[in-house]
Amino acid sequence: MELDDIRAHWQGWAEQFKGDIRATTKTPTIKLLEIDALKRAIEKIAGTDGAQSILEVGCGNGHNCIALSKFFPQTHFTGVDYIGDMVKCALDNRDAQQATEQADFYEGNVLDLDSHAELTGEYDIAFTDRCLINLNSVELQLQGLAQIAHQVKIGGHVILIENINDSYSQQNALREHAGLAARTPDKFNLFFNENELTEGAKPHLQLVRSENFASLHDIMLYVITPMVSGKVDYESPYVKAVTDMLLSLPDGLHDSFGGFGQNRLYVFRRTQ
Numbered sequence: 001m002e003l004d005d006i007r008a009h010w011q012g013w014a015e016q017f018k019g020d021i022r023a024t025t026k027t028p029t030i031k032l033l034e035i036d037a038l039k040r041a042i043e044k045i046a047g048t049d050g051a052q053s054i055l056e057v058g059c060g061n062g063h064n065c066i067a068l069s070k071f072f073p074q075t076h077f078t079g080v081d082y083i084g085d086m087v088k089c090a091l092d093n094r095d096a097q098q099a100t101e102q103a104d105f106y107e108g109n110v111l112d113l114d115s116h117a118e119l120t121g122e123y124d125i126a127f128t129d130r131c132l133i134n135l136n137s138v139e140l141q142l143q144g145l146a147q148i149a150h151q152v153k154i155g156g157h158v159i160l161i162e163n164i165n166d167s168y169s170q171q172n173a174l175r176e177h178a179g180l181a182a183r184t185p186d187k188f189n190l191f192f193n194e195n196e197l198t199e200g201a202k203p204h205l206q207l208v209r210s211e212n213f214a215s216l217h218d219i220m221l222y223v224i225t226p227m228v229s230g231k232v233d234y235e236s237p238y239v240k241a242v243t244d245m246l247l248s249l250p251d252g253l254h255d256s257f258g259g260f261g262q263n264r265l266y267v268f269r270r271t272q
């Protein structure tokens, strides 16, 4: 898809779904697991007090920053998104959830963060959650990643939750073994090849670790429930049960269910 069409897609969802999670995902359960994975990643980097300053690029209507601000009351969160209506909804959500002091949201493009007047370039942590996959070439995705890395102080961290072809293919292989057709990504997304991401990050970022936090969730959502009911059911009680179980796990077990989740979390340290 052309970049203008991708932008029009997000403008459309912002207008249609406003402050609701549905403006940024069809899967409410994955949003819970993403926030949990981000929280655990931030704790591993900065302890339970959190970092001083955290930036989310492609923040949508603000659900990640607002939820994380409740876990880390000493951290200031800044969110940037290129859709003005998403930013407006993020500000409304923030105020409605009493997070006004702790979070700011601005309009801005991941490809042009260097010239953004409100951004400090000195964040302890910057993260994305399914943002870079909305750029339509690997070259642009890596340009965006370099812009994100520049916003973090040297020695600071970049956390990415992005969709990865490698685990998406594994998931499709499971579907095909089970007699289901392979799924294809939405037209407005270009998933990463893991190798291109980790190699492309190297000029600025050193990979610390990765986690396939949604593997079991995605097996249940995209393989097991379709085997039983014939469709992907975002409201399935079994998907909700798996999500509750994953949210209750002690540290160390979240990556124990294979590489079948289409979203994967990566932690990088800025080296230069």
Ligand SMILES: C[S@@+](CC[C@H](N)C(=O)[O-])C[C@H]1O[C@@H](n2cnc3c(N)ncnc32)[C@H](O)[C@@H]1O
Residues within 6 Å of the ligand: 010, 024, 025, 057, 058, 059, 060, 061, 062, 063, 064, 080, 081, 082, 083, 086, 108, 109, 110, 111, 128, 129, 130, 131, 134, 135
């Ligand atoms: C899948 S949504 C995720 C939103 C948010 N990260 C979350 O997890 O709730 C992707 C978001 O990235 C934003 N986005 C896409 N391309 C962008 C770009 N070039 N610069 C800034 N934001 C972008 C979209 O407007 C959308 O809000």
